[in-house]
Amino acid sequence: MPRLVGQIDLAKGEAILDAAIAVLGERGLAASMEEVARRAGVSKQTIYNHYGSKAELIRALVDRRVADITAPLEMPGADEHPEEALASFARVMLQALINPRATAMMRLYIQGATEAPDVARAVFEAGPKASRARLAVFLAREHADGRLVVADPAMAAEFFGGMVVGTYQLADLLGVDRGLTERQIDTIATEAARRFLRAYSA
DSSP: OOOOTTOOOHHHHHHHHHHHHHHHHHHGGGOOHHHHHHHHTSOHHHHHHHHOSHHHHHHHHHHHHHHHHHGGGGSTTTTTOHHHHHHHHHHHHHHHHTOHHHHHHHHHHHHTTTTOHHHHHHHHHHTHHHHHHHHHHHHHSOOTTSOBOOSOHHHHHHHHHHHHHTTHHHHHHTTOOOOOOHHHHHHHHHHHHHHHHHHTBO
């Protein structure tokens, strides 16, 4: 099958995204697409053909991370066991938010928001907005155990996200060590899911 215009193979796409993370981490938002292309082993034109702009490249980076975070909501059995699915989602989300590399990247986006509003918009739309939207879709579905009844999935998704994130991400961005252990993350995720299900039980 002939390749469509702007299409690149999966391996090359992953190489570009991995290179972009490395270069942005070293150079900030001023990082050149030439350097990203060199690290990825592709031409600069290949990157522009596929992503169009630096903002769209960063959007793809954030979208990849959100896909990992929301994966538990699409796992087999998620609809049958919503509490477990929500706890897994919460656990992965909190781990991702306080990951040192993710924190460094978020600081870059925030610092550059005034000079690069298109990047800031792309980060928000592909990140928090997209993850909440995917959570809302999960909450809107019919669940086999009949426990979860959500009249306003979008609002409920915001509530659940707030329960999980709390002040942990802000503390991490400010360099305030909350010292979260894996056990504490698990407790936060489990409690958030349990209390959410109690609030939205049929």
